[in-house]
Amino acid sequence: MALMEFDQAPPVSMVSLALKRNRGLKPSIPRIEASLRGVVVRDLDVYQDVCGFPRRPVLPLPLPQVIAGPLHMAILGHADFPLSPMGIVHVSNGIRQERPIRADESLDMRAWVEGHRPARKGIEFDLITEARAGTDKVWSARTTILSRAVKGDGQKRERPPEPGFSAARSTAWRVPEDMGRRYGQVAGDRNPIHLYPLTAKLFGFKRHIVHGMWSLARCCAEIDDDLGEGPVELEVAFRRPVFLPSTVFFESGRAGGTLHFRLRDGRGKDHLVGSVD
Amino acid sequence: MQQPLEVVTIPLPPEDQRVCRDARFAGEGEKRTRYSLPTSLESASPIGYRKRLPMTRAEVAEVLPLLSMERPSAFVEADPVTEAELFEECALGVMSARQSTNYRGHRQVVLGPEHSAEVAKLLGGLEGLEAPVLDGAAYTVIGLSRPYRTAFTMLLTFVGHVPVASLATVPLRALRKRFFEAVDIPTIGYLQQLHIGIWMDALERAVVIASEGRRSAQLFSAPFCQDNDTSALRALAKADGDWQIAFVAQVGQVEGRTLSRRTARKLGANLLAFRSERIQPGVNAEEKAPPQYQSRQDMDVPEELAFYAARGAYNAFEHWTGLEREAVKRLLLLERVDVLTPGGKERLREIRKELGDITDRVCANIPIWADWPLLKALSRNAARGKKAFALAGQRIYIGGLPRAEVEAAGLPWNQAVRAFGAAAARSSLTCELAGCVELPEDCDLLAGICLMAGPVNQNDIGKQFFGYQDLLAKAHPGRDSTALLVWTLKAKTVADPIGNEQQLLDAKRKGALVDLRPGPHEVVSILREGSMEPLRKRSGRLNTERAYGDQQNFVAGASGQEIPGNRGSAWPRPWAEEALWP
Numbered sequence: 001m002a003l004m005e006f007d008q009a010p011p012v013s014m015v016s017l018a019l020k021r022n023r024g025l026k027p028s029i030p031r032i033e034a035s036l037r038g039v040v041v042r043d044l045d046v047y048q049d050v051c052g053f054p055r056r057p058v059l060p061l062p063l064p065q066v067i068a069g070p071l072h073m074a075i076l077g078h079a080d081f082p083l084s085p086m087g088i089v090h091v092s093n094g095i096r097q098e099r100p101i102r103a104d105e106s107l108d109m110r111a112w113v114e115g116h117r118p119a120r121k122g123i124e125f126d127l128i129t130e131a132r133a134g135t136d137k138v139w140s141a142r143t144t145i146l147s148r149a150v151k152g153d154g155q156k157r158e159r160p161p162e163p164g165f166s167a168a169r170s171t172a173w174r175v176p177e178d179m180g181r182r183y184g185q186v187a188g189d190r191n192p193i194h195l196y197p198l199t200a201k202l203f204g205f206k207r208h209i210v211h212g213m214w215s216l217a218r219c220c221a222e223i224d225d226d227l228g229e230g231p232v233e234l235e236v237a238f239r240r241p242v243f244l245p246s247t248v249f250f251e252s253g254r255a256g257g258t259l260h261f262r263l264r265d266g267r268g269k270d271h272l273v274g275s276v277d
Numbered sequence: 278m279q280q281p282l283e284v285v286t287i288p289l290p291p292e293d294q295r296v297c298r299d300a301r302f303a304g305e306g307e308k309r310t311r312y313s314l315p316t317s318l319e320s321a322s323p324i325g326y327r328k329r330l331p332m333t334r335a336e337v338a339e340v341l342p343l344l345s346m347e348r349p350s351a352f353v354e355a356d357p358v359t360e361a362e363l364f365e366e367c368a369l370g371v372m373s374a375r376q377s378t379n380y381r382g383h384r385q386v387v388l389g390p391e392h393s394a395e396v397a398k399l400l401g402g403l404e405g406l407e408a409p410v411l412d413g414a415a416y417t418v419i420g421l422s423r424p425y426r427t428a429f430t431m432l433l434t435f436v437g438h439v440p441v442a443s444l445a446t447v448p449l450r451a452l453r454k455r456f457f458e459a460v461d462i463p464t465i466g467y468l469q470q471l472h473i474g475i476w477m478d479a480l481e482r483a484v485v486i487a488s489e490g491r492r493s494a495q496l497f498s499a500p501f502c503q504d505n506d507t508s509a510l511r512a513l514a515k516a517d518g519d520w521q522i523a524f525v526a527q528v529g530q531v532e533g534r535t536l537s538r539r540t541a542r543k544l545g546a547n548l549l550a551f552r553s554e555r556i557q558p559g560v561n562a563e564e565k566a567p568p569q570y571q572s573r574q575d576m577d578v579p580e581e582l583a584f585y586a587a588r589g590a591y592n593a594f595e596h597w598t599g600l601e602r603e604a605v606k607r608l609l610l611l612e613r614v615d616v617l618t619p620g621g622k623e624r625l626r627e628i629r630k631e632l633g634d635i636t637d638r639v640c641a642n643i644p645i646w647a648d649w650p651l652l653k654a655l656s657r658n659a660a661r662g663k664k665a666f667a668l669a670g671q672r673i674y675i676g677g678l679p680r681a682e683v684e685a686a687g688l689p690w691n692q693a694v695r696a697f698g699a700a701a702a703r704s705s706l707t708c709e710l711a712g713c714v715e716l717p718e719d720c721d722l723l724a725g726i727c728l729m730a731g732p733v734n735q736n737d738i739g740k741q742f743f744g745y746q747d748l749l750a751k752a753h754p755g756r757d758s759t760a761l762l763v764w765t766l767k768a769k770t771v772a773d774p775i776g777n778e779q780q781l782l783d784a785k786r787k788g789a790l791v792d793l794r795p796g797p798h799e800v801v802s803i804l805r806e807g808s809m810e811p812l813r814k815r816s817g818r819l820n821t822e823r824a825y826g827d828q829q830n831f832v833a834g835a836s837g838q839e840i841p842g843n844r845g846s847a848w849p850r851p852w853a854e855e856a857l858w859p
Contacts, residue, residue: 049816054851169846170839171821172319221818225850247319249841264841266317 002080004034009070012188017077022084022149025116029125032078033112034071041067044103047186050179051217053224057103061095061227061234062217064107064139066187068129071111072143075127081113083149087203090212091124094142095234101131101138108132120156122148163275165253165260169222175210177245183214209241215248215272219261223252226259227276236274240265278602279345279592284337285582285711287723287768294576296558296569297721298771302834312567314834315775318842320782321796321813323368323824325843326774326832327550330543331716339540340710343482344703345592348408349493352529355390355415356491357856363387363416364813364848366480366487367801368824369548371420372794374479374702375472381792382426382469383476383523384800386419386514387812389858392804393417393527399509400525403500405689407599411495414527416858418494419514420476422523424458425469432658433461435643436738443644458519464737467761468730470691473498473523474698478593484528486545490536496526498597502692515802515809546828551709554776555725557767560669569771576768577617578672582711582724583766587611589707590676590700597696598688608683608693609700612752614673625668628748632732635739636663668732670765675733676701677749677760694761701728701762708766721772726764733760774832796820803857813848821846 004010041063045055053060076085101107109131116125124146131139180194192199193209200208216236220227242248242263248271252261263271289295303313318325332340371385388396393414400410434451453459460466477496484494501507507522516522556562559573595605614628615621639659648655676697683693705726712724732748737760739745749758780788787793798814813820823831823845833839847853 052816052818054816054849056851166837167839167844170842170844171846172317172842173821174319221849222846225847249317250846251841252846268841 001031001033002078004032004074004078006034006036006071006074007038009036009039009188010034010074012070012073013077014190014192017073017085020077020084020086023082025082025123025150028115029082029113030080031112031114032075032080033110034074035108035110036068036071037108039067039107039109040105041103043186050182050186051214052221053217059101059103060217060224061097061220061232062213064101064109064131065093065095065129065141065143065213067107067131068109068111068141069188071109071129072127075111075113083147087148089146089148090143090238091146092144092235092237093216094236095139095232096141097139097232098136099138099231100229101133105133105138107138118153118155119146120154121152122146123150123152162273163255163258163260165255167251168253170249170251171222172247172249173218175242175244175246175248179210179214180208180244183211187211187213205241205243207243209243210246212238212241212272215242215263216274219250219252219263219272219274222250223259223261223276226252233277234274236272238272239270242271279347279595280588280602282341282344282585282588282592282707284334284341284714285579285585286334286714287576287579287582287711289717289720289723290574290576290770294572294574295717295719295770296572296574297719298556298567298569298773299835300773300775300832302838310565311779312565312775314832315779315783315786315840318782318840320794320842321798321819321821322372322782322794323364323797323820323822324373324549324552324778324782324794325823325845326778326782326840327546327553327823327830328774328832329550329713329716329722329772330547330828330830332543332547332710332713334714336540336543337710337714339537340544343485343536344589344707346481346485346493346596349411349495349529349531351531352411352413352415352527353532355413355530357859358415359853360855360857361848361853362487363803363857364797364820364822364853365545365824366483367797367812369483369486369545370480371476371800372797373549373552374476381795381799382423383472384421384520384802386421386516386809387801387803388417388419388513389805390415391858392513396510396513396525397527399513400497400500403497403505403507405499405503405505406497407499408495408497410497411527411529414495414529415492416528418480418526418528419510419516420473420480420523420526421514421516421520422469422473423519423521424460425465430454430461430465432655433465433738435647435655436461436639436659436742444646447644447647462734462737462741463759464730464734464761467694467759468734470694471698471701471730471761474597474695474700475702477524477526477597477695478699478702480526484526485536486541486548489538489541491530492528493531494526494528496524498524498695499689499692501525502689502695513804542825542828546825546830547709547713549824550774550830551706551725552781553778554773555722555727555767555769556771556773557669557769558771574769576770578724578766578768582708582768583672585711586704586707586726586764586766590704593703594696594700597699598693600686600688604686608678608686609697610677610679610749610753610756610758612675612749614668614675615671616673617671625673628732629668631739631745632735633663635735635743635745636660638743639738668729668763668765670727670767672766674764674766675748675752675760676762676764677733677747677758679753679756679758681757697761701764704764720770723770724766724768725772726766729763729765730761732763736760805857815852820848822848
């Protein structure tokens with residue numbers, strides 16, 4: 001087991017991540033853990049502005065994941081992590097928040113990875129993240145990542161059936177061309193696929209794409225009023241990237257006590273689907 | 278005194294003739310047409326594709342006093358005004374008051390209580406105030422307007438040229454328009470004033486509806502139709518360029534006016550739905566139009582509806598001019614071209630022929646040197662007018678004013694034109710409300726009205742360039758009449774929620790003669806803490822809320838499937854509930 005402890009956010013080097021070699025699974029991903037103590041959020045208003053949240057002195061639901069971003073990078077860049085971080089795809093997320101987190105609260109963040117499971121086109125692994133205020137766990141998340149660095153088992157897995165809901169919100173957003181750069185600056189994720197058409201083309205994309213976590217945050221901003229003050233559990237699956245610039249369509253509505261939401265393109269294809277309990 | 282209005286019920290057609298638009302999405306592999314539901318809506322407008330809601334007789338009776346409201350006499354201490362209330366007021370006012378020629382010629386600035394006190398002082402120094410300036414306004418709306426310019430006015434530059442000398446006359450006219458604000462035909466200049474009148478009347482009502490009866494507006498228009506120094510007000514409103522002050526409305530809290538929340542919200546949702554087009558089945562329908570458009574309906578506009586529509590118009594003209602009722606009736610010129618009475622059809626044919634002849638002369642006279650390089654856009658645009666000017670309705674009224682008599686009555690002409698616009702709008706509202714009374718599920722509406730400027734503009738082209746008489750000259754000989762608008766009343770059950778509306782909401786389907794419906798950030802600015810903020814543009818977000826969306830009057834396909842993006846999404850609660858001037 002590898003353990004990294006930081007008292008300030010570790011620097012992220014895109015170059016060293018890009019140059020990291022793929023060693024393959026022997027036999028799986030070992031436990032690698034990273035922690036960061038005493039984080040107080042700065043530039044909350046910038047994050048809120050970029051993602052469309054009203055400025056309030058509480059952390060938006062997906063924000064702790066952004067705080068944990070450097071820890072995730074440190075784990076993926078660690079010498080014991082056997083796979084190349086290049087080409088990994090963020091496929092889904094689960095977030096649980098026990099209570100609203102005040103902006104002035106000091107958080108202790110901890111993230112780890114361990115093990116993997118086979119997928120059709122590679123393998124999937126989970127990055128687990130926790131945020132504690134004092135001794136209380138206030139927030140936790142599961143970030144599921146697909147790596148194509150290892151051959152998949154080719155088996156198609158059935159998706160759970162799409163929930164039917166009648167939309168209480170249905171709206172179009174125009175995502176501007178510079179959104180990847182703006183969010184990248186706030187989140188500290190300046191992956192070239194999010195920056196410019198040319199830099200994205202170098203990595204096989206026809207144009208640059210917005211961060212999945214921006215799309216999720218923007219969805220959360222839209223349904224922010226529908227979330228209560230109590231514990232919140234969110235699940236989201238990222239289906240297709242949002243190329244920039246784009247017009248996307250957001251819908252949300254309740255079915256059976258669960259709040260469902262989705263982001264689609266103009267032809268009705270899902271970019272992401274999610275639910276909140 | 279304005280006269281009270283009464284609820285009019287329209288007799289339902291026989292059950293086998295009851296049809297509604299029943300709009301649907303194009304099927305898989307089916308070619309979309311202008312009659313298919315749009316596949317999506319991306320718009321910051323608070324309107325969206327909406328349908329009318331049935332109202333009970335009691336509900337309509339509750340709202341009818343809004344069509345004969347008197348001015349407030351005093352304001353009481355005001356509760357804080359929330360952002361959401363202002364949004365809904367603007368949705369019913371500047372953002373929806375006008376229909377298809379929704380050009381970006383109007384916007385408003387909203388000032389808080391401190392600046393309102395300053396405005397009150399400035400108003401006190403103006404000549405021609407039509408009512409006392411009140412103390413204690415919660416906020417003040419300054420309406421700004423600028424001359425009307427669209428593709429249609431560009432077309433007019435090329436109309437009536439002198440063929441041989443056209444290389445000189447057309448550019449000369451263009452220069453006069455650009456630098457001296459000259460208008461090609463007078464009624465185009467009057468359109469700006471008509472629209473201000475419609476907006477004033479809508480705003481006065483919107484204030485009451487959005488506040489559920491707690492607030493009222495004291496609106497001043499007359500001083501801005503006369504020579505007054507408005508530079509201090511323009512500076513406060515940061516009005517630059519060709520933006521001029523159209524009116525100032527003091528808004529404050531009042532006592533004694535009531536409007537239930539339930540009725541106010543239903544009325545608000547309906548006012549937005551009244552934007553959609555009324556169809557007269559069996560008249561002027563294309564072959565590819567839905568079957569509901571094809572068969573005539575045995576429905577007649579009741580005489581009572583025409584009576585109250587006229588009373589609504591007289592009320593508004595009286596309200597906005599301050600004239601006595603008898604003077605109002607003398608000055609508001611109307612010609613009834615009524616297909617339900619003898620001789621009406623012949624007169625209608627005569628008018629249609631005259632307008633058609635003018636269009637033909639316009640097309641024949643457009644200079645080739647301008648039309649061909651523009652791929653005949655000018656002549657195609659002129660010819661397209663034939664459909665726009667088609668008069669279809671059962672009771673048609675041509676309305677106008679006698680200029681010499683208006684001025685002899687001591688009324689500034691622009692003020693009278695504004696009052697005329699308000700009169701037309703209010704009579705329309707009388708009919709539209711009647712069309713919702715006890716509306717059955719299988720009908721979109723029972724009656725409605727179309728207000729058209731097109732026929733009078735076309736007649737004006739004929740007057741200015743080809744020697745034709747005014748449309749009202751025959752009915753009112755020797756009165757120096759100027760026709761301003763045409764009303765067409767219909768008792769029908771089909772309303773098209775898409776039609777014109779799609780040209781107003783969808784940039785890709787924008788019509789040649791119209792502009793897109795604006796979002797609040799484009800036409801409303803709020804002066805707060807020393808800076809001018811656009812309404813509903815925050816943190817990179819623009820408005821996506823459809824006003825009165827809680828009333829659920831959104832258009833849907835046959836299976837209940839909605840148009841993606843049409844329903845909108847409520848503005849974040851912390852922003853919507855914020856007191857604008859705590």
